[in-house]
Amino acid sequence: SCNPARYTQHNGVLTINSGVSSQVSNISGVESLQGCLTLCRMRDCVALEYRPSSGLCRLVTVSKGSSESRVLGTEPGSEVFKLKNFDAVINSILSTNITLLFTNTSTGQNGSIQQTTINVTGCYRIEIAGAKGGSNYGEGKYGGRGALVAGNVSLTAGSVLSIVVGQAGGHARSEHVGSGGGGGSFVYRASDSEPLMAAGGGGGASRDNHGSFTFSF
Structure with a gap:
């Protein structure tokens, strides 16, 4: 499933390209970074921001379509994590605009x-x-x-x-x-x-x- 559990810490501000459609879920009352990471894995998000001072966990998921840029990590003390293959996931969405459909190509017992x-x-x-x-x-x-x-x-x-x-x-x-x-x-x-x-x-x-x-x- 595209290694959804493999996250790495991102130093500084993380900007998500506006060419992909991004959705942010803000979950309050999360007591630890580990809890925020667990929620991220469960929801197959590509990046997260955790704010220890307020217990706010921000989860980002992406799909095809246009959206405004998302910026994570602007608040002092916040921690930002992203998928290890984050760039590849974003690039695949930006570069892939075609859905390929394959149907049966012959009849009888032997397909192609x-x-x-x-x-x-x-x-x-x-x-x-x-x-x-x-x-x-x-x-x-x-x-x-x-x-x-x-x-x-x-x-x-x-x-x-x-x-x-x-x-x-x-x-x-x-x-x-x-x-x-x-x-x-x-x-x-x-x-x-x-x-x-x-x-x-x-x-x-x-x-x-x-x-x-x-x-x-």
Whole structure:
């Protein structure tokens, strides 16, 4: 999840680029810097400012979109921490304006492996879905939906990702037989086949039952 727990202290004032959309949560009554860091990890923030004199914890999260600049650390005695890969996270948001969509590229049992190259080092959101299982329309039974899986991963420039998109399960050719299960979808690094994310396909419908649904998370 892009190393959200790895923070480093920032000396001086930290200015967050106005080219990203930043949101600040001000939480009062926080008794220690450690408590503020814990809140930051829980909320996946990119930076924080803790003011010991007042117990104020300021948490900053970022996303795409424009916003005014955020400045942390202007109050004397305040402590500022940021993600160790803070610059990479900000640069990836500033440089990445395109959402890539991959769909199934063939039919039948054999799908195609698609690839994409990462151009900017940073934190990336990956969302994948397993394919739906086939239905038995003669008996009014429907295939189960595939899993939906999402998460954030740290990727370096030049990395090549391989993507396999599952095929939908075949429908029953007779009301007396079952149908095919949906194919899984996978994302992995092409260099060493290290899996980054996987989503199972839905079950196929039988003569008597609907296809099973796959858990989503």
